[in-house]
Amino acid sequence: MPEQDPSSTINQPSMMNELISRIRILERSHQNSREKILLINQNMIEEYKDIIEEMRSIKTEVKETKKDILKMQETFKKFIDEMNSFVRKEEIKVLEKYINMWNPMNFVTEEEVLNLIKKKRKNVKKRRTN
Structure with missing residues (x-):
């Protein structure tokens, strides 16, 4: 068996404690990162839902605008037909x-x-x- 330095045996528990402490710090950091990622994902889902709702609203407005434009076109056609019957x-x-x-x-x-x-x-x- 190799000879061990007496100072190294004393340092082993200290090193072990330091390693455990570092692992705990890393675990906390990892947990914090996971929570942040989860929160970001939840926010993204909410934003996505809001965007989908806004798109539906815009789509409805576009349909209504198209209907209005068609009505206006019909009215203009009638007006033009009426004007053609006027005396020149x-x-x-x-x-x-x-x-x-x-x-x-x-x-x-x-x-x-x-x-x-x-x-x-x-x-x-x-x-x-x-």
């Missing part, structure tokens, strides 16, 4: 030209014509009697 500027100009040619302000009413006829008859009768 050129057609109005033609009508204006004819109205100006006819000059309806110079037209006489039926009553005015009857009065004129009566006057003429009277004049004719007066001439015949004279």
Whole structure:
């Protein structure tokens, strides 16, 4: 058997205690790391759930927006169809030209014509009697 140094036998329990102490420190550190990782995982799961919910909400909003856009497109199409049935500027100009040619302000009413006829008859009768 090899000879042992007397100081080394005294140091063995001390070294053993130090090793045990280091192992405990490492175990605590390992346990703390595991707890942190577990907490991080839980937070990630919560974040994932929140993101999924937000995505659902956005998807619903996008669907509603698409419906609104389709309604607006239909309304615009109807509006354009209505506008196509309006009279064009050129057609109005033609009508204006004819109205100006006819000059309806110079037209006489039926009553005015009857009065004129009566006057003429009277004049004719007066001439015949004279």
